[in-house]
Amino acid sequence: MPIKLLPSEVASQIAAGEVIERPASVVKELIENALDAQAHIIAITSENAGRRLIEVADDGTGIPAEEISMAVERHATSKLSKAEDLFHIQTLGFRGEALASIGSVARMTLTSCTAGAKTGARLRVEGGRVSPPETYGGAVGTVVRVEDLFFNVPARLKFLKHETTERRLIDTLVTRYALAYPFVRFQLRQESQLSLQTSGKGDRREVLAALYGAETARQMLEVQFLDQEITINGFISPTALTRSNRREMVFFVNGRPVQDTALSAALLKGYHTYLMVGRYPVALLFLEIPAESVDVNVHPTKAEVRFRNPDAIFSGVQHAVRRALLAYNPVQGWETDPGSFTYSQPGGSSAISASAISRGKIQQYPPEPSSTTFEGTLLSSQARPHGPTTAKPAILRWVGQIANTYLAAEGPDGLYLIDQHAAHERVLFERYLRQRSQGIPSQALLQPAVVELPPHSARALEEQLGALNDLGFTVEAFGPASTHTFLVRSIPVLLAGGDPSQALLCLVGDFEEDETPLQSQQEARLIARICKRMAIKGGQTLSPEEQKTLLSDLESCQSPRTCPHGRPTMIHLSVDLLERQFGRKGAR
Ligand code: ADP
Ligand code: MG
Numbered sequence: 058m059p060i061k062l063l064p065s066e067v068a069s070q071i072a073a074g075e076v077i078e079r080p081a082s083v084v085k086e087l088i089e090n091a092l093d094a095q096a097h098i099i100a101i102t103s104e105n106a107g108r109r110l111i112e113v114a115d116d117g118t119g120i121p122a123e124e125i126s127m128a129v130e131r132h133a134t135s136k137l138s139k140a141e142d143l144f145h146i147q148t149l150g151f152r153g154e155a156l157a158s159i160g161s162v163a164r165m166t167l168t169s170c171t172a173g174a175k176t177g178a179r180l181r182v183e184g185g186r187v188s189p190p191e192t193y194g195g196a197v198g199t200v201v202r203v204e205d206l207f208f209n210v211p212a213r214l215k216f217l218k219h220e221t222t223e224r225r226l227i228d229t230l231v232t233r234y235a236l237a238y239p240f241v242r243f244q245l246r247q248e249s250q251l252s253l254q255t256s257g258k259g260d261r262r263e264v265l266a267a268l269y270g271a272e273t274a275r276q277m278l279e280v281q282f283l284d285q286e287i288t289i290n291g292f293i294s295p296t297a298l299t300r301s302n303r304r305e306m307v308f309f310v311n312g313r314p315v316q317d318t319a320l321s322a323a324l325l326k327g328y329h330t331y332l333m334v335g336r337y338p339v340a341l342l343f344l345e346i347p348a349e350s351v352d353v354n355v356h357p358t359k360a361e362v363r364f365r366n367p368d369a370i371f372s373g374v375q376h377a378v379r380r381a382l383l384a385y386n387p388v389q390g391w392e393t394d395p396g397s398f399t400y401s402q403p404g405g406s407s408a409i410s411a412s413a414i415s416r417g418k419i420q421q422y423p424p425e426p427s428s429t430t431f432e433g434t435l436l437s438s439q440a441r442p443h444g445p446t447t448a449k450p451a452i453l454r455w456v457g458q459i460a461n462t463y464l465a466a467e468g469p470d471g472l473y474l475i476d477q478h479a480a481h482e483r484v485l486f487e488r489y490l491r492q493r494s495q496g497i498p499s500q501a502l503l504q505p506a507v508v509e510l511p512p513h514s515a516r517a518l519e520e521q522l523g524a525l526n527d528l529g530f531t532v533e534a535f536g537p538a539s540t541h542t543f544l545v546r547s548i549p550v551l552l553a554g555g556d557p558s559q560a561l562l563c564l565v566g567d568f569e570e571d572e573t574p575l576q577s578q579q580e581a582r583l584i585a586r587i588c589k590r591m592a593i594k595g596g597q598t599l600s601p602e603e604q605k606t607l608l609s610d611l612e613s614c615q616s617p618r619t620c621p622h623g624r625p626t627m628i629h630l631s632v633d634l635l636e637r638q639f640g641r642k643g644a645r
Contacts, residue, residue: 066161066185069131070210073158075357079217080107080206081226082358083163085314086155087201088234091115092241092312093136093148094199097257100244101231106223108206108214116198119171122178125190129167129182131157145348149313154357156201161185162213163206169199184209228252232268236261236341237309265292269339272633273298278385280342282377286350286369289377291342295385296328297631299336309343310351316360320344323371327378330625331618342374452612455605462595464604471631477599477607479620481592482585484610486621488551489528489584497529498550506545506557507535515541518561524583532561555591585621 063071077083084101091099094117104110120128127133134153137143143151159165160182170177170193179193207213217223224247235243235255242257255264266274277292308320324340325332332338352363364370453466453473464475492498510518518525518532525532529549535542545557552560593599599607611617611626620626636642 069157069161069185072131072154072357073161074210074213076154076158077162077206078358079226080111080223081230083107083111083159083203083206084113084227085230086150086159087111087113087203088231089149089313090155090201091117091199092234092238093150094118096198096241098242098244100246101227102246103224103227104248106220106247107227108217108220108223109204111203111206112200114198114200116196119174119177119197119199120167120169121171122169122174122176122190122192125167125169125178125180126187129156129160129165129180129187133157143354144352146353147348149359151354152357152359156182159201159203160187162210163208164204166202166204167199168193168195168202170195170197172197224248229268232264233307233309233314233341236264236268237312237314237343239264261292265341273339277339278381280377280381282373282380284373286346286366287373288345289342289373290345292340293324293327293342293378293381294339296331296338296382297629297634299332299338301336303337305339306337307341309341310362311345311348311353312343313353313359313362315362317362319367319371320374323374324378326371327375328382330623331382340378342377344370344374346370453608455601455608457601458599458604460596461598464599464608466608468629471629471633471635473627473629475608475611475627476595476620476625477597477604478592478595479624479626480607480611480617482588482620482622483614483617483626484607485551485588485592486585487614487616489549489588490581492549492551493528493584497527499529499531499547500550500553501531501547502545502557506561507542508545508558508561509540509542512541515543518543521583528583528587530560552587552591559590560587581621588621 076086080103084103084107088099088101091113094115096115096117098116100114102110102112102114124135130153132153134151136148137146137151137153156165156167161184164184165182166179167182168177168179176192176194178190180190181188207217218226227247228245231243231245231253235241235253239255239259239261240257241255243253243255244251245253253267255267262274265277268274269277273294276295276298278295280289280291280293282289303321306321306324308315308317310317320342324338324342328338346364350365352365353359355361355363453468453475456465456467456472458464458477459474462477464477464480466473466475489497519534522532522534529547529552531546533544533546535544543561545561548555548557548560593607618626633642
């Protein structure tokens with residue numbers, strides 16, 4: 058065949074294929090036009106899952122009668138005039154393609170009236186053929202009626218899914234916009250039934266309930282995050298509420314739904330160590346970024362964007378998520394932040410009110426002996442130093458030990474399974490850090506321990522000697538350097554009872570497992586390593602007393618949910634989850 062230009066109708070249909078894939082795409086484009094026109098009310102109607110009819114009516118600014126024919130032309134837009142405008146787009150539309158595309162694959166009637174105009178106009182487009190506009194009186198705003206979608210592209214119809222699926226896609230889409238624009242009143246009718254109605258009063262939880270049901274909406278955690286580069290609002294699911302796929306990880310960037318694998322990855326990173334493998338959170342995050350920092354002109358459906366400063370955006374998302382998760386205390390009295398450690402602050406315990414104590418909610422621990430006079434053992438709650446954590450409520454009720462590795466406990470909302478090793482690591486780590494601020498009490502060994510190391514390890518240890526002596530150890534080289542032998546004269550009190558040569562050896566092991574967020578902090582890293590080595594192991598039988606002590610020590614931690622290396626110390630099975638698993642409650 059010779060080369061020739063395509064007839065404009067064919068070219069239009071090809072272009073339309075990129076933008077209008079299914080009924081929900083029509084709904085999306087029309088909603089975005091209404092939002093761009095500053096509508097306060099948007100009413101959407103669909104019949105036969107959008108194939109027979111999609112109608113979107115808004116109370117926005119309207120299209121001037123003399124421009125209505127122009128509105129349905131390809132590349133005709135009121136939102137952009139020069140190329141530079143592309144880099145600070147404030148509207149959802151800018152390509153001037155939607156109305157032209159819809160008109161080329163359906164029978165479209167556009168009715169619009171602007172404020173102050175005596176009459177409005179009506180225009181019909183059928184399979185790309187535009188009829189002359191007619192004068193038409195009506196309320197201010199725009200109504201776009203799209204009938205018989207794909208009537209002239211039967212091949213497209215074959216790609217549509219079952220009506221229930223197409224209806225659900227429309228439902229989900231409209232609900233997400235309703236969430237993104239809580240100050241706009243949305244109404245959706247499908248097959249003559251009201252399927253969504255929002256008040257437009259700005260209450261996002263209300264819309265959330267429509268999307269996920271009241272119970273899930275209640276559980277969702279609120280995200281609020283602000284820094285120079287980015288503002289993030291929205292909701293994420295608590296760790297107990299997950300899905301088996303990523304479909305409900307939803308992002309809006311400057312009011313526009315966006316699919317972006319890096320944003321999803323950042324979200325998941327925020328949940329790091331909180332989710333089981335293969336489980337995904339539910340999240341709706343609304344990001345606001347300066348228009349010039351994001352390129353929205355990447356794809357015809359405008360579903361992809363490019364960030365000018367992606368790292369700042371992703372770390373913002375990650376932090377926003379992490380912070381929301383940590384601010385959420387399923388267990389009363391826990392302030393958790395696995396990423397940081399806090400030195401104790403005097404007087405913190407007074408925060409717990411006397412009335413709470415008298416109501417029996419809070420159990421006060423007996424006054425503690427001074428840390429310099431007692432002889433601690435590894436698993437002694439007596440070893441807990443003074444600090445705000447000494448008057449925490451007992452939250453976990455001990456149930457027992459499983460496989461000599463996990464502790465089972467009942468908490469305020471269900472069952473907790475605790476990894477005894479990770480938990481003890483956390484307990485030791487925080488104790489160590491607290492003592493660090495006051496000078497670590499050290500205990501002289503009756504018999505100095507002699508430790509002989511292989512040459513490369515000896516070198517590594519020599520480099521650490523100074524730091525070690527700061528951490529409550531007294532270690533010195535022993536005998537000629539060629540023997541690579543060291544003498545441990547004292548160890549920190551809190552490690553008393555443990556094997557001193559073990560404590561020393563762990564300092565010269567490899568660092569490969571060490572992914573603590575405190576990596577820059579050499580000392581915290583060292584401490585984490587010592588604690589890992591000194592903590593009780595999995596597979597070790599603990600007496601009921603030791604188990605209870607470990608639980609209460611863990612409760613007293615600032616960040617009880619993760620070990621110093623960021624792995625979880627516990628798994629929470631909520632009552633809600635148990636009820637679902639036992640079929641007492643409908644599974645969702
Ligand atoms: P774009 O939104 O990219 O500009 P469209 O094809 O969706 O392109 O719309 C073309 C133009 O028609 C818009 O720029 C706008 O001026 C006008 N328009 C479309 N829908 C509406 C509406 N609901 N209210 C007011 N004006 C509208
Ligand atoms: Mg548009």
